[in-house]
Amino acid sequence: MVFQTKCVFKEVMDVDAMISAHYEAFNKDNPVNKVPLNIKVESPLGELVFEMKDSAANDFTIEHPMEGEYRLCFTSKSYQVAQSTRIALKWREGVEATSFETLAKKDNLDSVHTELLRLEDSVHNIHLELQNIRRKEEQMRDVNELTNSRVAWCSVGALMICSLPWGGGGGGLEILGGV
Known part of the structure; x- marks a missing residue:
């Protein structure tokens, strides 16, 4: 089977x-x-x-x-x-x-109090979701800053390589041509 x-x-x-x-x-x-x-x-x-x-x-x-x-x-x-x-x-x-109706019957609560419990629970969940979003935003910001730092150092390195005498402008060829 x-x-x-x-x-x-x-x-x-x-x-x-x-x-x-x-x-x-x-x-x-x-x-x-x-x-x-x-x-x-x-x-x-x-x-x-x-x-x-x-x-x-x-x-x-x-x-x-x-x-x-x-x-x-x-x-x-x-x-x-x-x-x-x-x-x-x-x-x-x-x-x-959460079954608020069952909770209300068990605790003998009126409908207004039950609705307040439901709203309180909703606010708590929204607060937890916002904390989670903030945590993820912080992680993404750290990754972004690290990436920006790496790009800046790569740019500095590329600028230094391009400014070497044999790296640009053909200066090295003139020296060899004079021999």
């Missing part, structure tokens, strides 16, 4: 954010027919985070993800089944993954 595996990679940048996902496997010709698959989710270090066997649809949550690339692999029982299968995957991170 030949198994067919396809993997999807997802980059996660926020280590504080929760991740939730929902997948559903179905026949491409008849979407009502669900197709059971095996699924594995691996962390950036290759550790198994979630595994489900013979499931056509399921939800999973990763509470405290680490930064890096997550790998989601779907495996079907045969090549023929894999060719006729489509997978719908909804991946949510941070504010999208």
Whole structure:
């Protein structure tokens, strides 16, 4: 029996954010027919985070993800089944993954307070993204300054080589011609 595996990679940048996902496997010709698959989710270090066997649809949550690339692999029982299968995957991170309605019911919060919690979480995520952008901008600025420095030194070297007596203007030929 030949198994067919396809993997999807997802980059996660926020280590504080929760991740939730929902997948559903179905026949491409008849979407009502669900197709059971095996699924594995691996962390950036290759550790198994979630595994489900013979499931056509399921939800999973990763509470405290680490930064890096997550790998989601779907495996079907045969090549023929894999060719006729489509997978719908909804991946949510941070504010999208948090169920504020469930939180509100659990803590007996009103809708205004729930919306404030959602906005606070959004602001926190925006702040983390801005920090990440600043860090990348700083790295790019350092590379740019290093490149400018190298170009300046190459220009000085080229100028010195061109100003040598035998390097330009044919001065060396006149000396040889006089002999």
